[in-house]
Amino acid sequence: MNHVPLLEQSFADAAKAIEGAVDLPAQTRTQWLCSLRQIAKALDKPMEVIPARWTAARFPIDRLHHAVVGLNPKTLANHKANSRAALRWFGKEEDVPSRGLPLDGEWQALRQQLTERRTRATLSSLMRYFSARKVAPAAVEEAAIDAYMRYRAQTTALATDAGARRSIARAWNRCIGVIEGWPERRLLEPAIKTTEEPEWEKFPEGLRHDIETHINGLTRRRRDARGNRREPCRPSTIRTRKAELKAAARMAVREGVPIESLCSLAELVHPDVAELVIEAYWKADGPEPTVYTIDLGWKLLSIARSSDASTTSPWSASTICEPPWRPIGEED
Numbered sequence: 001m002n003h004v005p006l007l008e009q010s011f012a013d014a015a016k017a018i019e020g021a022v023d024l025p026a027q028t029r030t031q032w033l034c035s036l037r038q039i040a041k042a043l044d045k046p047m048e049v050i051p052a053r054w055t056a057a058r059f060p061i062d063r064l065h066h067a068v069v070g071l072n073p074k075t076l077a078n079h080k081a082n083s084r085a086a087l088r089w090f091g092k093e094e095d096v097p098s099r100g101l102p103l104d105g106e107w108q109a110l111r112q113q114l115t116e117r118r119t120r121a122t123l124s125s126l127m128r129y130f131s132a133r134k135v136a137p138a139a140v141e142e143a144a145i146d147a148y149m150r151y152r153a154q155t156t157a158l159a160t161d162a163g164a165r166r167s168i169a170r171a172w173n174r175c176i177g178v179i180e181g182w183p184e185r186r187l188l189e190p191a192i193k194t195t196e197e198p199e200w201e202k203f204p205e206g207l208r209h210d211i212e213t214h215i216n217g218l219t220r221r222r223r224d225a226r227g228n229r230r231e232p233c234r235p236s237t238i239r240t241r242k243a244e245l246k247a248a249a250r251m252a253v254r255e256g257v258p259i260e261s262l263c264s265l266a267e268l269v270h271p272d273v274a275e276l277v278i279e280a281y282w283k284a285d286g287p288e289p290t291v292y293t294i295d296l297g298w299k300l301l302s303i304a305r306s307s308d309a310s311t312t313s314p315w316s317a318s319t320i321c322e323p324p325w326r327p328i329g330e331e332d
Helices: 011-019 026-043 054-062 073-093 105-112 117-132 142-155 162-175 205-217 235-254 271-285 291-307
Strands: none
Touching: 011 026, 011 073, 026 054, 026 073, 054 073, 105 117, 117 142, 117 162, 142 162, 205 235, 235 271, 235 291, 271 291
């Protein structure tokens, strides 16, 4: 992929400044440079396209997970801390604006009139981009928005899907006739794609019963498949687990699994189905998987181990006959 040139100072600029900073201890320079390179590698981006502002870099950096980047938790935490320190030092030394490139007079005049917080937040990045590109507000049209979305995808952690573009177009169009000097040209709003998903009542009774049984087991003291004592889960945890299982079932159907085949919880957490579900979430997340997707794997595996404890074949796809938990006191 051809990378677009960054409009502001980058990780590469920060690294160059750190290398030449004679007032910094040699060990600090070495640690900061190593961490900046490792974070860029973890983000799978060249240092030249990562903004050297902590306010811009912190969110993709915070989302990095040690299991995904192949580092142990302590090492990744150290790289994050070093990168933060390096970028803050660079910002003070090079007078880097904390909120991105400054706006020129025409764009600044328009932004000052945006009193509605949501509209201001939605359009700020776009306004800074066009200001740096010397694109006048009146010259903004669909091709310019296309170029902005490509730049946004490669150099920021902001969303770039149809929903993000629709949000930008709506915010822009709301300003027409309201903000003095705002261009009259309207931006196109991508159509909303409606996806038909089956109602939960349409899923097989066996699956719904097994999920309710599993959820009810989380409300009381129990022993897991390894015999470890577990306290009742918090109501928020129980609600989240139930929502996650329902979402996994719907995702499985969306990915082509026949709804009638999901007749039990064991069928839902079977490796073939679970892998399909996780891959679908992974693709939807893009290059930076969310913590939800990362954690979903071990959650489904944990349920599978518990639910298959009473079967003769591990990972069998048979309907669960016994609850995936054993109340404390019945067989102690």
